[in-house]
Structures are given as structure tokens and as C-alpha cells.
Amino acid sequence: MDVQNKRLTDEEFHRIRSEVLMQWHTGKEVDLDESFEYHHRMDKSKSFSALLKDAKEKKYILIQPRAGVALVDKHIELLQYLQDKGTADCLPSTIDSYTRHNRYQEVQHGIEESIREGRSLLNGFPAVNHGVHQCRKVIESVRIPVQVRHGTPDARLLAEITLAGGFTSYEGGGISYNIPYSKNISLEKTITDWQYVDRLIGIYEEHGISINREPYGPLTGTLVPPSISHAVAIAESLLAAEQGVKNITVGYGQCGNLIQDVAAIRTLELLTEEYLHKFGFHDVYVTTVFHQWMGGFPQDEAKAYGVISWGAATAAFAGATKVIVKSPHEALGIPTPQANAQGLRTTKQVVTMLKDQRMHMNDELKAEMDIITAETRAIVDKMLELGNGDIAKGAIAGFAAGVIDVPFAPSKFNKGLVLPARDNQGAIRFLECGFLPFNDELKAFHKKKLEERGRFEKRPVSFQMVIDDVYAIGKGRMVGRPHGDQEQ
Amino acid sequence: MDVQNKRLTDEEFHRIRSEVLMQWHTGKEVDLDESFEYHHRMDKSKSFSALLKDAKEKKYILIQPRAGVALVDKHIELLQYLQDKGTADCLPSTIDSYTRHNRYQEVQHGIEESIREGRSLLNGFPAVNHGVHQCRKVIESVRIPVQVRHGTPDARLLAEITLAGGFTSYEGGGISYNIPYSKNISLEKTITDWQYVDRLIGIYEEHGISINREPYGPLTGTLVPPSISHAVAIAESLLAAEQGVKNITVGYGQCGNLIQDVAAIRTLELLTEEYLHKFGFHDVYVTTVFHQWMGGFPQDEAKAYGVISWGAATAAFAGATKVIVKSPHEALGIPTPQANAQGLRTTKQVVTMLKDQRMHMNDELKAEMDIITAETRAIVDKMLELGNGDIAKGAIAGFAAGVIDVPFAPSKFNKGLVLPARDNQGAIRFLECGFLPFNDELKAFHKKKLEERGRFEKRPVSFQMVIDDVYAIGKGRMVGRPHGDQEQ
């Protein structure tokens, strides 16, 4: 497969399209011209792009849950509840895992069992099986914008159906929905498939309908150093922009150290714009989304509230445009509507309460921003070099060479040599850099930081630290100290 | 009454003592020598002073609830629950309001009704009526130190009984338990009465039993600017030290603006030590306590968790020694044990998670510390001047002159001219300085800060801002903007 970062021609697009729409019978329901009309008639309050612009300009923070259940009526009830009782500013429809793997037959079975048992046996909303008209029923039942949130390597049919169904934002990307979400699928395949999705959105843009695109920031959600996820976000932004996407929200999952997190959100926006401009994309509107802690949560709800609030506070200090909210049920299971709304209200309280406090530039913040910037540029520039200036080729070659490498990822196309661990202040550093293209100065920085922790903990820097850090927040700490919960 | 900051002679002390012990029949149970022995036999894990020292040295943060019910058995159950399920590091016995006003007859009635109705009709634990032996039953039923938390202008009998009962820390002071907690009682009276309490603790110290003293920091809990509460804390520390107190925890109630709160905790410790040293008290061990938001809370529990967590996070960034925890029931009523433990666990999660992140010095923090320091010194020095170097006289004269003035205080001995309001970043400033002895530069600073807010909100700086700020956190904001919840 010869992938390159080049806009699909109309001819290519339509050739693929005819195949895509055949993947499941609901594909027949999609009629692009009719969809454009539908979007034009839709209330502007349901435009994700418009809402994000408003928030960025007026400097307030949007809050959004994750949520999705098997049956349409229940899904509508759920979204209305999160809108009304959760004070969500924008809504999701989180797609179930079978749909994410295009197993529509199994989905059908899950839907039927869910009807039979009177509870959702699917872990999300199966939009493809429900089809365009059912999606519109969902959109029409709420007042605010709704986004498709998923984790689907091949998300082409899902995009066709949900966009025709009135969704105005689409999460994911050819890298971010591959590496953390699949095992055997090549990047060639997913990047190509996502070019289709981005082109589809480009076509909506050309018809005056702005659809927001959100590369998935947190990746595996577990101790991902900012430069890794930034590099992916930048690559996917360039890929999306090439296909005509104009409204992009780049994402980042909370690390937990305030300075590092603020530095990450600030640099994410700056660097994404920097690379977009470098490649001549001057009319792409960039916003940021901050994900509350994406790793293992404490099981106790009271403790989970603490983690949720700390994420909300960090988002406020960073000045992210949007924050994705966790619930007090996170460690145990998909939340009830009530628990989900509780997470939202906690978050709303914190972000509105802290609305007027942003972290101003200071030496520590500057130093952290410099580190992230240097690392991110090193990775992205190396990918570009490997791709001869083409980020599609560069991303593929980059993963193969391990110059970009996501910790804990299940994909066999990810080298898996990089190991992250927290430093003595809880910032995420590199214990192993693998083949990341970092210069000696950067490597020495990480080494020094982890040795400082090792000395404090009186133990060698080792894989045990990584394990301890994976468990730490779930056990009430951030840095996984050898004595666990006990104070030393 | 001629009050002065001078150690009570043994003769004076014992003369007063014989009267005090007669105020209620349980006074008869107190035998000092027997108490000293009791304390010497007590497990060291129950010493508040020792625990505070350990925490300060090892840089971890203690968490403590408020809690108290009418009946001893129920009170024990409650404390055990908070220790075991709440992971509290130290415990309180919050005293009921009748006891606080020495209305022991009404207390008796409340105890009886509580027995009859099978629920606590008193808002706290009536230690005096229960007496020394019942107090010891409480202390013996838990593993960790227990403090008397109250709000009692004349707390002499309460101190005698609870200290003999094995409590190892005593909250309050002649100013902080008068001005916010009473209406008609003179400072002469309360300062004198608290000299007795402090002397009693001094005598315990002299017998090798260190009792921790905690001047009550938050005062009225509502928009109190740091310099006001700092000045009171310093005055009470000097009064306590003079009577022989050696272990003092100075307190501060969260304002909500991170920089201001961190600056407040840092300066509180520095300034208290500065003045103690100035007066020759070199062997007093000073720690700090940070109170989570003491003003009106949101009624919704999920939102209350957000407020609680933000307080916990601030305590961690400031590096306070102890944090006093609110519960998700705060706005509605005295919490159930469950709700109280939830607030504790949320707080524990946040303070342990953020244990390794302290705010380092930066320009903003420095500027805020400078402001608080200048204001506090201005007030304390002026009190000292009015008292001819005697802080007891100076405090009394200071309140009379309004050079120290607590917002929203019920006491008629408080001038009540000072009005606080939040600036555009949520820091608490002075809208009216009354007779506070601030120089023109300080006054201009506050004026400028509030005018900045006025311009932003397009309204004049006025009392309406104060009202809006009083309601704000309860309504999900920090700065009470004219449009309330709506984003502008």
C-alpha cells in the first residue's frame, strides 16, 4: 500500500465510498446532499465547531462526559440526563467495542440480548447498526452538540452514518485509534482509512458545514509522556488538514503533575499551530481538550472524586478549551447516568470556580514547556525526515523505526521499547528512551530526574518503578513509592 | 479589668481554678497530678504535638474532620468510624453550642432529649457535662490523637475537663473564639479567660506533657483577608507562649485563589515565628493548619466534592501541616459519619496524590507574600504600639480602634467597617479598609485590584460585589459576577 499525505481525489473518494456503504445495510440510508441540507437546517447550538470557538474566544471551559448504551431510547434518556442533570456543555455518543471492530453481526446479537435482558450488554452506542435515522432521533432529542467518541481503526462507515445522522464532531485518527486500540492492523491501513474520514469531513466543510475533528490524545491513557502524544496529535492534524478539515481539537491525557500538565496543554496548541502553518494550513482553527486521568482509578467513590477534581483543576489552570470527565464509578464499570452526572457536576464546580485563575508563565513552567517542545520537535521532525517530508509516510516509518513509540500499546506495529516512569515530583519522564530521536542533553535530563527519585526512594531506577507508578493513583499516590500508602 | 500579657502566677491561677472547677459538678473529677500520670501512661501515638512534629519534619499532611454528637457511645462510634473508614490522621471532638456558651443546664436537657429521641439533638459533644472519665473512655477507644474543637469564649472548665480526660490539643483563643463566636462578651474577659487555659497547658508542659494549642484561624469563615486572620493568630500565639505553651498550630481558612492561599500559609508560619522570636520565645514549635473553604457551600454533593478537593489540593501545594476537612453535606447539616468519612477520603486521595508537588517560589507568589507580610506587620505593629508593647492590651485597644477588624463578625466589640471583596482573579482584597493601619501604597493596591474587576464586570465597585461573593462558591463560582452562573 502506498500511503502519502495527499488529498484524495473525488474519484478515489467515491470509489472507496461505494464499498464502504455496503459494509452494513444501514449504509444505504446515507445520502450526502440530503445530509448537507439536514445540517443546514439544524440549530446552530448543535455545532461543535461553533461551540469550541466560542469557548476559546470567551475563555471558558467546556465539559463533556463519555456515555453510550445499546438501545436508542435508553441512549436518548442518558444524554438528556447528562445535559440536564449533569450540566454537560456538549455530549458524546461512545460507541461499543464490537462496532469499533466492525463486528456488526455481534453487535446485532448484543442489541437483541440487551432488549431481552432489559439492560445494556454492549459497552457503548452501536450507531452503525442503528443507522442514520435513529442517530438523528438522538441529535434531535438534545439541545447541545454531540460527538462520536470511539476507538475504531476503520471508522469510515461509522463516520458516514453518524455525520449524516447529525453529529458535528468526530474523534480519532489513523494513529491514535490504531496503536492503542488494535493488535494486528497496519498503520498503512488505518491512515488510509482515516484519510477517507477526514476527506468526508473536508467535503462537509466545502458545503459550509464545519465538523470538528478530535485526534485522540491520551493514547493508552497510562503514563504517556506529553511529547509522544503531542507528536501523534500533530501528525494527525496534518493528515486531517490535508483532507480539508478546518476545525481541530488536539487532546492530551492528564499526567498529574500540574506544571507538566499545564506545559503540555500550552505547547500542544502552540506546536500544532506551528506545524500546521509550516505546511501552509493557515485557516485551521485549533482548540485543546484535556482528559482527566485516563489510567487506573481508585475504586472508592470518594477517592475517585478527588482524582476527578484534580483533573478539573488542572484543566482550568492550563486553560484547555474542553475537558473530558470521568465518573466516580471509573474503576468499576461503565457509570450509571447518575454517577456520570456527578462527575460532571464536580467538574463544573471546579472549572467555573477556578475560571479566573490561569497559571501565568514562570521559570518552572517555561522549563517544562521547553523540554516538551524540544522532544516533540525531535520526534515530528524525525518522522518527517523518514517520510521525506510526508507525514503519512513518516508516521509509518517512524513507528517501524521506534522513533515514535507509545508505552503499553497493544499494537504489534509499535516498538514497545519506551518505558515511562514518574520523577520525584510526579512528572512523567523516560526510563527507557528506546529509539526516540532525543539528543544527549534530553536523555541526560530524564536520567537525572529518575536518579533523583531513585536516591530519594533508596532503590535503583528499574521496571519496578513503572509497575508501582501504574498502580499508584488507584492506591492514592501519584509517585509509586516502595512503601506504598505509608508515609515515609 | 486590667489585662496584660503576663504569665499568671501560681497563686492567681489556683485562685481562679477553684472557682472554675465549681462551674459544673464534673469539675470535681479533675485532679491535676492524677491527670499528669494519666498522660504519661498514654500511648505516644495519641500525642498531637508529636504527630504534628513528625508531619512537619517528614513533610506529609495530616487530615482531620470536625465531628461530635451528644452521647458518649455514639461519639465513640463516630470517631472510630472516621479513624478507620475515613483514614483520619487525627480526630476532633467538636463541642456543642450550649457548652460553648456555658449553658450546662440546657446541655443536660439536650442530652436527655437525645437519649429519648435516639438521635443527637445537640450539634456537638458536650464534654463538660460528660466529665473526665467519659472523656477518657473516648480517648481510649481510638488509636490517634484527639483535639477539642469548639468556639467557646470561656473555655476554662472545658479545658480542665478535656485535658484531664486525655485530649492532647486544644483549639481557640481569646480573640478567635470571641469575635466570631459571641456578641456581647468583652475581649478583656475572653483574653483573661484564655490566659488561664494557656497557663493550664503551660503547667502540663512543665510536667513533661506537651499539649498542642491551635488558635482558630478562619474567624468568621467568610471572605476574611489573610492579614486579618494572621494578625489574630500572631497575637494569640504570643499570648499562649507567654503562659508557657510550646507547641502551636496557627490556622488559616482557604480563600480560594491558589497563589493567595499558598502565600498565606507560607507567611503565616514565617510571621508567627518572627514575632515569637522577637519576644524571646525561641522554643515554641510552630505548625500550620489549612481549613478547607469555610464559607457557604454548594448544596449538591457532587459540587461539594469539587470544593473539598480544591481545598485539599491547595493545602498540598502550600505545604500546610494539617488540613481540616469539610463533608459533602456541609451546606445542609452536620454530616453523617459516612459523609464525613467521604470528605476525608477525598481529601486523603488529593493530599497524598499531590504530596510531592509543592509550589516553588515565583514572582507572583513572592508579590502576594510581600503584600500579606506588609499588611500583617502593619496591623500587629499597630496593636503593639497601642498596647505599649503588650499584645494583650494592644489587641483590646486594636479592636476598639478598628486597626484590626474582622468582616461579618457578630461581636459588638468588633468595628465592622472592613469590607472584603474578590479581585478579578478571585483573591480577597479590601473594598473598605476601615481603620486598618495600611499605608497609601497598600490602600492603592486594593483599590486598583477591585477597579480592575469593576471594569471587567462593567459595574461600579460596591457592596453588591460583597454579597455576590458571599454567595458565589455556593453557586459554583468564586468571583460573584453579575451574571451569576452564566459565562460572559
Next chain:
Amino acid sequence: MSSHTIVLGVIGADVHAVGNKILHYAYSQAGFNVVNLGVMVSQEEFIQAAIEADAKAMIVSSLYGHGELDCRGLRDKCIEAGLEKIKLYVGGNLVVGKTPYEEVQKKFLEMGFDRVYPPGSDPALSILDLEKDLGN
């Protein structure tokens, strides 16, 4: 705009002063003639002040949890003192602990109060009620 006289105060050993100051401001702004007794007001002081000022209503606050103990008998004492017609309003955090409003309301209505308000009630509501109950 009403110009009735009302007596305002926080009953018992309760020192919660903030709400009282705001109520004072709100009722004055609404045109009432407010006799504010502040905090820590006994039943006797309420009655004395109401007689002296010829007040049409007593606005009783209780925040600290002893409201139940402090408010009992107020209606009877009012009647004894000749204040048969005076309106008795009560609000705040009336009992110890988070309690369903209906229970609290019932308890205080039985004690002889005319209106009972849940925690954190907006003063504006009671102003409308006062105008209704006293006429303006």
C-alpha cells in the same frame, strides 16, 4: 414596596452572622422597616422587640442545628404577650443533620410557625411571601 415593620434575628446560642446581615440588607432594600436583633437572640428578646416596634412579622433564623430546641414555645409566648396575629417565619439549617425538607417543615408548622424555609433559601422568596401575608 412594603413598609411594614419586621423583627429579624438569629435565635438561641447561634452566632451565624453572615446570612443575618444579608437578610437585613435584602429586606431593607425591599422597603421593610427592619428591626435587626442580630445573632444570639432569645425568644424574650424577639417578643420584646416585636411589641416595642409593633412588628407584623418575626423572621427567625437558626443555622447551627439547635433550632428545634430553641424555637419550641415561641408561638405560645407570643400569644401570652398579646401578639396573636404576628406572622412567624423561620429558616436556615433548622435541625441537626441533612434532613428531608418535608419533615422539617412539618415539625415547625406544628410548632406554630406560618412559613418554614429550607437551607440556603433565597431571601427574595420570603419577601414575596411577606407581601402576600401582610398585604402591601
Next chain:
Amino acid sequence: MSSHTIVLGVIGADVHAVGNKILHYAYSQAGFNVVNLGVMVSQEEFIQAAIEADAKAMIVSSLYGHGELDCRGLRDKCIEAGLEKIKLYVGGNLVVGKTPYEEVQKKFLEMGFDRVYPPGSDPALSILDLEKDLGN
């Protein structure tokens, strides 16, 4: 220290890889010979691997909520494939939503699993159980 062979994997369309990596490390440290199939493992792959490696136990993880749908029939398939004696352990977030552990346990025991672990179980517990069930 045991040296039995066990097969480890995350069943179905589930990609939660972190716990799997940690389980792999923990069982290896405890001396087991671990055949780790990683994430997204079908029932057939589990069985195939168990036969090839002559494994004494299958350690099935399911985190994403479809565990109930994915695990049905595994015991029968094992028996069909001649793995009558193999121990079946399952753990993770087995069903959709926060559910009392007892219910979940019952459901999976009925499906033929030998041991069922609640969310976030410490791998050390299952190591003790394995040593008990397999002998060491």
C-alpha cells in the same frame, strides 16, 4: 515457586493491555511458564495455545464490559478440545457497569470458570490460588 505452564490473554475485542503486561510480569516472577497471547484473543486462540503448550490453566482477562458475551461457551469448547482438566480463571471488569461482585461471580462460576476475580484484584492472590489448585 511453581513452573507450570499457563496461558494468559485478554478475551474478545478487548484491547486493555496494561493489566495484561503486569500479569505477565507477575506470573513470570512467580516462576510460571507464561504463554501470553496479549489482547484481543478469541476462545479458539486460547484453546489452541493451551493445547500446544500443554497448559494447566487459562488466565482470562476481560476489562471492557463484554466479558459476559465473550466468555460464554469457553468451558464447553475446552472439553470438546480435550482440555477437561484445565483450570479456568477469569478477572477484570467482567460485566457492563458497577455490579456487586457476588452476582458477577455466580454468573461466571455457572459458565464453568473455576475462579472469578473482582475488578483490580492483586495478581498475588491468584498466584496463591494457582499454587493451591495446581500444586507446586
